[in-house]
Amino acid sequence: MDSSLGVYISIPFCKAKCSFCNFASDVFGMERVQGYVDRVCEELRGARGVAAGRLARLPERVDTVYFGGGTPSLLEARHLEQIFGTLRGEFEVAADAEVTLEAAPGQVGERTLEAAMRLGVNRVSFGVQSFVDTEAAAVGRLHTGSECHREIGRMRTAGVERVSLDLIAGLPHQTEESWGWSVGEAIATGADHVSVYMLEVDEDSRLGREAMAGGGRYHAGALPHEDATAEWYEAGCSALDAAGLGQYEISNFARDGYTSSHNVKYWKRLPYLGVGLDAHSMLLSDEPETVAVRWANPDEMGAYLGGSGDGSGLRVLQAGGVVVDRGGVDEAFEESLFLGLRLNVGVDMEALAREFGDGRVRVALDALGDVELAGLVERRSAMIRLTAKGRLASNEVFNRLLVA
Template structure:
């Protein structure tokens, strides 16, 4: 880890913000779009990708030569037509050199990956598919507006395996309406039976940005809001996953992410390791490095109507204080944690000033110092935001 993040290779994120139906819990910038809206979006997206080099130059950014991860998220990018995906790949190849063996991921919904699309993206290098399953209990997934059943998920796993996709991930959510410890166990058992390589386990977020969140906050009855689990139960479900998944062969390599050996997401690791990534499309975020080593962060608008040229936020320089904080709260998300010697080399006295706070966290059972690294314990992972807040309270340097 260094004050300036690593600049060896680049990750690229491409946002495709269209879905067949909007899930009630979803707080992403995504929605249902008609064919014309999708086609118009792809036009703007490919233009944005083609202007990447010129944009980088204007910002004084040094783009790494090779792209070694590409992630198509959203949204449900598997709903695009094969020719639309080919146009996006063509734009990517015009602007970037895609490394051979680059990790390329396509997000998809079970039952919504057409054979022609799959064949096309695989020819372009996609070898990883991430499926939004959320729950293997049909009552729970239908309550939040998912359109698939558990049986359809298993049919999709088979479909992908037969097509030659050997790296499949699923997203699951703890805290959904109607969930219980027993039904969550059913979901975890189904995960084990699925033989997929990767699982992300998130806690349901209750906020104003989703219809379910709004309904819970106003005490309403729509969207099964009264049946959302308590915070305590959601926490227990998360802990249950942290304990059960390693026994099923999935190592927890990040607060929300579990993988079989060799199947960690290389793209997502870049976010936590502060390595550069360039995002394109609606609500896509970027972190790039300038020639002087300073990191720049910027993002695209999350309003579809205003997406296009000039809809990016002004790039902000990540100053030394912010870089230090990012190194702590992103590094601690990872299983290997924060390397203390590297932190000291990058930030000097700032790192030493954390010692007392770390000691308190260790005494509370939330962190441990092992092999020269600070890491979170299971208890610490459960309340990670509180731990980050306490660690980063202003300290005398």
Template sequence: MNTPVGIYVSIPFCKAKCSFCNFASDVFGSERMDSYIDRLCREIVSARHEAQRTGAVLEASADSVYFGGGTPSLLSPDQFRRIFTALRGEFHISQEAEITVECAPGQLSSETLEALQREGMNRVSLGVQSFVDREARTVGRLHTGPECEAEIARLQAAGVSKTGLDLIVGLPHQTEASWRESVDRALESGVGHISVYMLEVDEDSRLGREALAGGVRYGAGDLPHEDDVAEWYEMGCELLQKAGTGQYEISNFARDGERSLHNMKYWRRLPYIGFGLDAHSMLLSENGSVRFQNPDGMNVYMNDPTGPFPMVGVEAQERPVERVSREAAFEESIFLGLRLNAGVRLTDLRESFGVEMVESLMPSMAEVCEAGLLTMDEERIRLTAKGRLASNEVFSRLLVAAAV
């Protein structure tokens, strides 16, 4: 196997919980944060023991480390030092490794920035979401547009080799003009990577629950129509492409050499291991691959003796492990690979899963192509621009056919 692993570290702390957020993150006190770091480091130290239990192969080398949240930049230099010490005690993190930290504008101190750079951090992803103050304020962001621009300039001046930012299309009060303003200001900032997410309206966020209930709190009464959001997303894609920040995945755009190595692991089904609250893992095994997930409740995660997975020297209930079947791996290869603009090579599918399994999908793929959602030739299949907007529909059609 010998494929370097990607490492994800969940830091679920925020200064304020945004109304649109559906992640396992929240506002916690400093004492809780420090005890969480202790728990996290113990989990890292137990990684090989846990991998052995699942029958998975956990490579010693790692070529990406991603601190996600929450707002990881809220950690102190000492807390980051403890995490890196634990990681380097279990993994060989190469000199060329991509080390990413998610930050909120204005919430990364100079001291912490310097400490992270000493640890090898070379990539920052800023949660801007909108450069328009009214939109950001409505959903609970604590920064202004000028503060975002100043933060980007500070990171670039400090020598952070790669900077990126997130934008959300479909926020309350957003208009075509204000969305274009955010895209333009993102491009003018000179960042090399931009992620564009369409706002999710579901029961897992305060804003989503309010909108589904027909309420007006959190700006739910001022959400743009979904048809407008789809048009604005397409407009954003065009603007970014013309400016040399090309789309390589449904939600991700990058200049040459600026793609996220860590996130590519997810879409290419390469091995990764997650540590911390609600972290997911996918590791290779002799018989395919295994998946497992940490609990999404802080109290459950923190409670070692009765937690859902064992620590070294601690009696505990074992964490459920999904042994990915050949059929499930085939489905994953399709719906994850199709997220990439490059699509999925049919030759790779045939070599990995056999001609018969691929041929069984051909009628459904032909139907999706006729609907203008997919293109297919002898070499590969790809989503069209229309298909990227209706990707869930495409995936459901193909996965139903694959399951028959």
């Protein structure tokens, strides 16, 4: 029997573009929002036809909904009403569904909040990144630390059951002390979930490009060394753990019972439908030789808005130049390992052997021999998982598996 569906709704609008941001989000004029919401709703209405055309099973029942961005909290009440109305018209949304709205502190209007609560949002995820005002300002965040505390209190007063915060280690001007202070402030809010990311210096963000070019714009000259960032990340893991926010994935920490059910679907290869700009989908398939079907929406606004509800205009995912939109047993096995290893609980190799055969599991275990000796992965009976050191060097582990 199929699992219930997770629905991801991409809202790529932001008030200002943060210098470190490498998402397909931008400061599109708010006058474009209505047309965008109409297109998202058209996509939801056409999802069943798109899935059928791709021989993929689209579950009827939805048990998680995630508004990601961008800054979805910038939507007006009428936009949320339109999206929820369409979603409930097309799917059976479980009464106890986890419904998350990503938000920027200070960018949740009173009417939007009232509508979100009325429509079923029960989890708000704030992009805080740093409680230190100079650090937040240096990367273009528009809030202060005290505003973050006020906003979290406001959510609770409005009845939001669950609050998650994002933090970034490795921001310009950050120090060991200021990082520790930000983590302490996050704990002090009583948030039930915290995500910790290490700053990515790559060519997909203004800050990354400037740092790679050796320039000083966007405070690139004040970036901490990556070794220091890795140490702070580890210290953050320990502090969160000691405060009852246990690590359950490389970047995610939660109190017992408060993991993000939506995000766990990605790591457990449970079906999800993504609608909106650059949204990705993964559905299971009945087609012979195919286990899963994946696709991604265009990451350019004009191309997305120009697409039709029947799914034309969607692009297939490319990996190493090979189209992998229809994943067979080998791909499903690889993904189970790669994604499962991200979770602290690890991967049950006996279960994988039952599902995918002993041969594949033996090859994978042989490939992991070196990294096990190096202390990056550990085995406990049938379970294999990354160690704390391995979570910092996860790419090295994944590369071994890829070679195998």
